[in-house]
Amino acid sequence: MPRRVSDVMTVAPMALPLDATLDEAARVMRDEAIGDVLVTYAGRLCGVVTDRDIVVRAVAEHRDTALTPLGDVCTAELAILHPEDDTATAVRLMRERAVRRLPVVDTFHRPIGIVSIGDLALVDGDWGVDGAGGVDGAGGPLPAICKAPPNN
Template sequence: MPPRVSDVMTAAPETLPLDATLYEAARVMRDRGIGDVLVTYAGRLCGVVTDRDIVVRAVAESRDTSLTPLGDVCTAELTTVSPDDDTGTAARLMCEQAVRRLPVVDAEHRPVGIVCIGDLAVANGDVGPLPEISKAPPNN
């Protein structure tokens, strides 16, 4: 039986409210060494913003990152998993949706974690190059 998502996810993901600015999200990403922040409204997941979103949807469009709220550029149509889903389900959803990370939410749609393709690679053992890449320290 494959492990559960809760066994491999990063718990307590970084979150910011919908009205936080891109500048705030970029600082969190830099300070935490991560590439995404979950966006919430009233404690419930409503989007995700990545470092790429900030570059492509804001900087490249000459938006002022200190004034632009996350709600203007975050991805709002999300595929999520629950902590009790198995890692096979998470991998299938990543393939079907062509995404590298999935927010993990509880029954009330509150974010409790995030699972990325690297987490699944490490969980599935030392098959192929992805587990080694995923275990490597960040290059920042």
């Protein structure tokens, strides 16, 4: 039986407002040993910024990270989950979107959790992902997600 997202998600994910700077996000990532920060506007999820975003979309473009707001480099087109979704939905979305983390939101679109590829890898080994993206019991979701093309 698939588990619910609420059973495997990390609660209280780190979030910063849209106008916070890349420096602030980088410090949070360092201090919390995480690779992403959710971006909010008026408490509602509006994006996500990853350590890779900071490198590729800011540092490599010679942006001033002390002045650049998260809104300039965050990914705004997000796949999201709700706590009642099952983990197979999370696997499918990660595979389709080639992402390794998915925000979990409440009915008001406020971030309440995050599900990572690592969270799904720890789910009971009695299910996996078949070649068509379905659940088949063959080794868990990690191989299928990792084979997806990168999201640039």
